Amino acid sequence: MDKNNLNNIPKDLFVPLVRKEDTSEKISTPSRTFFQDAKRTLFNNKPAVFSMILIVLIIIMSIAGPWMNNFGSDEQDLKRAKMPPRIPVLENVSWLGLNGTLSGNFEGKDVTQATNKANARFDNKKEFIDIEVINKGDGTRNSAEVKATYHIYEAKDMKDTYFWFGSDALGRDQWTRLWEGTRVSLIIAFVAALLDLVIGVSYGGISAFYGGKVDNVMQRIAEILVGIPNLVIILLMMLVLKPGIISIVIALTITGWIGMSRIVRGEVLKLKNQEFVLASRTLGTSNGTIIRKHLVPNISGIIIINTMFSVPGAIFFEAFLSFIGLGIVPPDASLGSLIDLGFDNLRLYPYMLVFPAIVISVLMIAFNIVGDGLRDAFDPKMHK
């Protein structure tokens, strides 16, 4: 009887169920906007974060670097020309090659001849040249080989002078010039990218937004401009303009904006007929508000990506122009002109090429990786 007595449960055991709101649809974490999401993806991308840190470091160095020692970028002194790099503390680590010595291997028919060649090469200051015999030779031509190490700082009585990255053919400090050159290159790249952005976005935006005749005329003009290879235009502009930062920026911008304008036009054309824009227009929103509230936020991702990729492009073109003698002219320096000078002295003083080459390579790689990272972050299709 007890077993079946389920009806005899005391009434007080029953608790009324409080009716709660339906929670199954509730989002427990705060929702993230598109930009927060993109930021998160970007900052989870370790190579991209590392590259951003590198870029920031190089920017800081390009501002602070020239003040870190007492040399000016234009202090010429032929007495201290072509000094090898020498850095305090690091000069004791032999394999780094930052100990302020020049060295080279010399061949001759015997050790004496090879040594004489070494002495002739290194200003004939025998007391500052260490000779190390590698091969004694047998009297035939170039059979003997010696390795000579020239302590040039001692020889020139500059024991307390430190050219961290060496000095160039005119005795100017490479460290100072390298960072000032980096600054020039970065300024050119950022200004050119910014101008591309402004012109490209307005041109493409206006063309697509107003459509019809405006679009037709603007696109015909752009079509012809696109046909002209940008290298040709840039070279012609550089020939006509006075060489310098502004000329390079102008030459780069004249063709640079077209790519951006095409992308923006395509995106705006796609967006402007979508329902939310039509709805907004039906409600009587002004053009300006539509552009500001609906179009710009939706195309900003692609604009940021494109700008990020045009920065390394501009760095490359600046270096290219300076390299073929159409860009920055001395006494100003840029990464390109420093590399150009480095090539002139590549055989005997490779350090003149090494440092600017490293900086430009690191900059280009870092900007490209950040650009890739941004593309992954802003392009939802790429989310893995």
Add this chain to the structure above:
Amino acid sequence: MTRYILRRVWYMLLTLFIIATASFFLMKILPGSPLNAEDKLSEEQKEIILEKYGLNDPVPVQYAKYLGGLVQGDLGVSFKFDNTPVTQILVDRIGPSALLGFQALIVGSILGIFLGLMASIFRNSPIDFSSTIIAVIGTSIPSFVFAGLLQYVFAVKLGWFPVALWGTFEHTILPTIALAIHPLATAARFTRTEMVEVLHSNYIITARAKGVAESGIILKHGLRNALIPLITVLGPMAVGLMTGSMVIEQIFAIPGIGEQFVTSVMVNDYPTIMGTTLLFAFGFILIILIIDLLYGLIDPRIRLAGGSK
């Protein structure tokens, strides 16, 4: 299709005309004449020299003569270089440039496709990882920095190859590698992306289900389809090669078009600068035209879109 081709050729001629006109008038603005180098000349001698280059005519006449010559392939006479016709200079120098560009394109695209293919087959393996690194480095580092590295290590330090100049096949090896690194990286990157996408498509699954051998799937069904879009990047690749050739020829002292351009800039030889610019422009435009037409042949959708406009 015919309409599409005609339209494209018309645009090409228009572009060339604009470039020719622009370069002519820009060169007129520039200071400097063939007289600069020779100082001790009498008025009559100067007159004779100016007459010889047609510089005494009014500018519109000079322009008409220039355009007329251009149609007949006459680019004028060089101010320097012993009064050689510019066309002659360019014809003499096109060989090394073309050879280098061709070698670099072949080496770069074959190695690049191979690298991309390997990366896509062994996805997320060390091969894939190193291929990505090569692609990023190859597309980022300027070719002249890379050329400097090659020259210093393999020519100056190790002495395996000649440092510079032109002549034997050995002279072409280092410049070719320096030029090829960029196409290689682009091709590797592109092939990998395309292959990964293609290998996930339904017809590959069908082929697998039918028991086609893995090599057949990858080479016949996969790679062939993945390579079609690669044609689109051939254009930028060729343009990159031309830009690269200027600095590479300068670095390795190769008697090509690019080196000629840089030298002409240094000595203000305007007819040669103009001729070289036009040749570059012509090359660019022709390559892009050919690639577009080729793409239209392969992909009918492009042809229709272009023709109906």
